[in-house]
Amino acid sequence: MYRKTYARIDGKILEANAKEIIGKYNGFQYYIGVVKNNAYGHGMKVVQNLIKGGINYLAVSSLEEALQVRKYALETPILVLEPVDLEFIDDAINNRITLTIDSLDYIKNLHKIELPYELKIHLKLDTGMNRLGIKNSKEVKDAVKIIRKNDKLVLEGIYTHFATTGVQDFYYDRQLENFKNLTKEIDLSSIPMVHLDRSLTLVTHEKIAFATGVRLGISLFGFSGSRKKGSGIKATLRNIKRNLYLKKHHISSTYLENSLQLKTAFSLYSNVISIRKVEKGEIVGYNASYKVKEQGYIATIPVGYADGITKEFGFVTIRKKKYKIVADAMDMIMVLVDDTIKIKDKVEIFGDTISINEVKNRLNTNAQHLFTKITTRVPRVHVEGKEEIEIKY
Ligand SMILES: Cc1ncc(COP(=O)(O)O)c(C=O)c1O
The missing domain is CATH 2.40.37.10 (Lyase, Ornithine Decarboxylase; Chain A, domain 1)
Structure with missing residues (x-):
């Protein structure tokens, strides 16, 4: 390193964070580490620490990112969260990458391709965020039918993404309801991976009974989202107002505080x-x-x-x-x-x-934005015990 500006990434902390979350929310089979954008700016190498900590699936945005992850995780399955252009299907199959099916047209076109080997796919449902996914139950049923007809397509998972945490609004409840409606004509129990929660919906709600997996991003990188209810008149009034709002809109009970002990790395x-x-x-x-x-x-x-x-x-x-x-x-x-x-x-x-907390508050932003602000010009030095490995991007 000639220019002495660098990010120091402590892999042991990330491993401990993964262990802590999995230990406290232990009702799932699949813990999917979301490591898009260079693992939230930490450098893809950290997937090795996350795997040591118990993460058994990884998720990224694009096929490019999936191939970067593959260099560090030879065995762990990797899901691409956005649809991959079918032109590049060979690269996905050859690197054992799991694809997201986000529309009926996509699966129809995929079905037409003669696949050399099996391809694992996850069906993405749009339950209200209006970003990606199938939005009506007939299309969900048709998509599953097409997949079941094709012996090269393995329907390994089904998922959705929550737009809000639902601690202050009814959208989480609505999205969960929509998920149940969208899947009522298919046999959900025949799909091994059912994953809905992200970090902050996981820690603020009861476990979704039928979910077998969870997608973890920002919590792995040190943010538990735990909020103290506070004491004093202001906090008490705020809590009364919140409880009245929750009651009025029949919002299911949520937790503001959690006991996760996480650190930034x-x-x-x-x-x-x-x-x-x-x-x-x-x-x-x-x-x-x-x-x-x-x-x-x-x-x-x-x-x-x-x-x-x-x-x-x-x-x-x-x-x-x-x-x-x-x-x-x-x-x-x-x-x-x-x-x-x-x-x-x-x-x-x-x-x-x-602390990162102090900086993000001063910048009036969140940790995700702050981490991804630090550009790839800054080398990441990965530290594990005494060993330091510099990685340039
Ligand atoms: C589809 C999807 N799942 C999960 C996550 C992880 O979210 P979080 O960092 O809040 O855990 C993201 C991140 O933006 C995402 O886009």
């Missing part, structure tokens, strides 16, 4: 490459974005918006002290420091002293 570091003394009235950065208020020092750090970092991140830590980011550019940020800071000092953008 992603830290971002850089170093100081230049320091200059500045006087009151001088400007710093493009568009004179900062005007120096009193004599001080500016440290330049080689991480910028091309890496996903802007001055809105707020602060960095150097020598255990927090300093304010005052300007940004494509490749560098400038930080207001004092005379204790030296060239080559290590800089933490987030990790141990500045």
Whole structure:
């Protein structure tokens, strides 16, 4: 690594997260790790840790991502969550990739292809999100009929995706009801994998009785979604309001709090490459974005918006002290420091002293957006015990 800006990924933490979730929500047979977009920015190598932690299926967005995962997971089955163009069916079959069937037309066209080997497929139902999937029960029944006629097609799974967590609205309940209606004319029990929940619907609801699998994304990467009910007048009033709303709309009971002990595994570091003394009235950065208020020092750090970092991140830590980011550019940020800071000092953008939670709140975003903001220009250094492996993308 020449430029000392890198993400440090602690695989052991991810393994522990997987174990913790599977241990506490142990009523499923299939734990599908959703590792799209480079495993939520962590680097596909982490699938090995997730598998060690008990994840026994993986899911990604595209065939490209599935082939990246295959390099790290030779045996574990991989589901592509979006429809793959049938032009590329050979690449899917040759790499033992499971496909999503999201429409009746898709399965009709797939049925016309002479397949060399068996192909595992999952049927995606649209229960209300209006993104992907079959939306009416006759089409579900017809799709299953076509699949059953074809001895190369293995209907391994059926699934849907929840648009909301349902803790504050009735859409979760509606979607669950829609799933039951869409599947009432097929024999659900003959399909091994039935998976509906994602991380936050899993932890906020009773187990769906007929579900045999769950798709886990953000919880594996350290976010349990647990929310304290709080005490004091404000919190009490908020809870009364919420309970009245739930009652009025007959929303099934949900849990705000859970006991999952999860940790984030992603830290971002850089170093100081230049320091200059500045006087009151001088400007710093493009568009004179900062005007120096009193004599001080500016440290330049080689991480910028091309890496996903802007001055809105707020602060960095150097020598255990927090300093304010005052300007940004494509490749560098400038930080207001004092005379204790030296060239080559290590800089933490987030990790141990500045938590991901703190940064995501400051940016008014969620963890998924924050992780995927950090671009592939930043090498991921995978740490397991004492071993460190740098991966460039
Ligand atoms: C279809 C599907 N299932 C599961 C997930 C995982 O969701 P989460 O990260 O909330 O667990 C995603 C992520 O966006 C998804 O698109």
